[in-house]
Amino acid sequence: MKTALAQNLRDWPQRRWLTAAATGALIFLVVAIVTVLIPNPLFTREVPPTWWSYGALALSSILTGLLVATYVASPIESNGKTNKSGFFGSILTFFAVGCPVCNKLVLLALGTSGAMKFFEPLQPVLALLSIALLGWALLRRITQENSCKLPVPAL
Numbered sequence: 001m002k003t004a005l006a007q008n009l010r011d012w013p014q015r016r017w018l019t020a021a022a023t024g025a026l027i028f029l030v031v032a033i034v035t036v037l038i039p040n041p042l043f044t045r046e047v048p049p050t051w052w053s054y055g056a057l058a059l060s061s062i063l064t065g066l067l068v069a070t071y072v073a074s075p076i077e078s079n080g081k082t083n084k085s086g087f088f089g090s091i092l093t094f095f096a097v098g099c100p101v102c103n104k105l106v107l108l109a110l111g112t113s114g115a116m117k118f119f120e121p122l123q124p125v126l127a128l129l130s131i132a133l134l135g136w137a138l139l140r141r142i143t144q145e146n147s148c149k150l151p152v153p154a155l
Helices: 002-010 014-034 053-069 085-097 104-144
Strands: none
Touching: 002 104, 014 053, 014 085, 053 085, 053 104, 085 104
């Protein structure tokens, strides 16, 4: 499986690598600006970022970029069904690296003290879950690219 994965990545055209790099950089910048991992005048953060937030965001951004690139010039036939784990993994990244008391959804659900007491300790778990979901989605997409396709009989 490892060799098939590596071979599939080696066979990627330049267009896919450029898509992966551009998407990964865009995801990193957007999430880092909105969550104030990159200080900016547009957004504020009440709780300083954790030491692991930058690494989690970087890894999630790389995985998201690679995952998006699998849809460029893909040999996989689309049947309308998609694996949603990549989408959920990307969303979890935002919650994992964001300020626990700046997120309106968390504040509505838990309040300020609840966000700090319950949500903040869960953020590293959300980061790991995000990376796992993105990795799983990427692995499934890449390994399916050279799978055998059964002929569909004409009706």
